[in-house]
Amino acid sequence: MISLFTGSLASTLTRNQMTVGVSEYNDLANVSIGVVEGENPMSLVRNKGLSAAGYSSLSDALFALSERKVTTVVHDEPVIRHWLRKHPQQAGSIGLADFYLRKEDYGIAVSKPKLSSERNELLDRINLALVRLKSSGRYDEILHRYLGNQRN
Numbered sequence: 001m002i003s004l005f006t007g008s009l010a011s012t013l014t015r016n017q018m019t020v021g022v023s024e025y026n027d028l029a030n031v032s033i034g035v036v037e038g039e040n041p042m043s044l045v046r047n048k049g050l051s052a053a054g055y056s057s058l059s060d061a062l063f064a065l066s067e068r069k070v071t072t073v074v075h076d077e078p079v080i081r082h083w084l085r086k087h088p089q090q091a092g093s094i095g096l097a098d099f100y101l102r103k104e105d106y107g108i109a110v111s112k113p114k115l116s117s118e119r120n121e122l123l124d125r126i127n128l129a130l131v132r133l134k135s136s137g138r139y140d141e142i143l144h145r146y147l148g149n150q151r152n
Contacts (some may be wrong), residue, residue, distance in 0.1 A: 036060075044074065044102060061075070063091060
């Protein structure tokens, strides 16, 4: 059983604030792209037929972006937002693009009960906690605390 919790987690791209020309997917063929080696965005970029410079960490890729060694960096938006909040000195030169490359859903996997007629108590508790977080507004508070303002 999987408790699926849909959020606006996405692979997105950052761009240098001073650089103009990346406003849609087709623009990516004309710019230099940075990605973290071995991470999902590398596969995403390659599967779309694009080439990219690989970096060992998101910090390395975003520093390369801020130094204009690449035009864009493709990575998961929540991770980029968190990094920007932790590195405000770079945030002024890095912006998020206004489009997503791919929307993603994340799930929480738990073991099935031994008998199919039994309820999974852990799954019920997880689902209830997620509903409470969302309905109380706490989920949005947590997102804002770690990721800043979210786009709709």
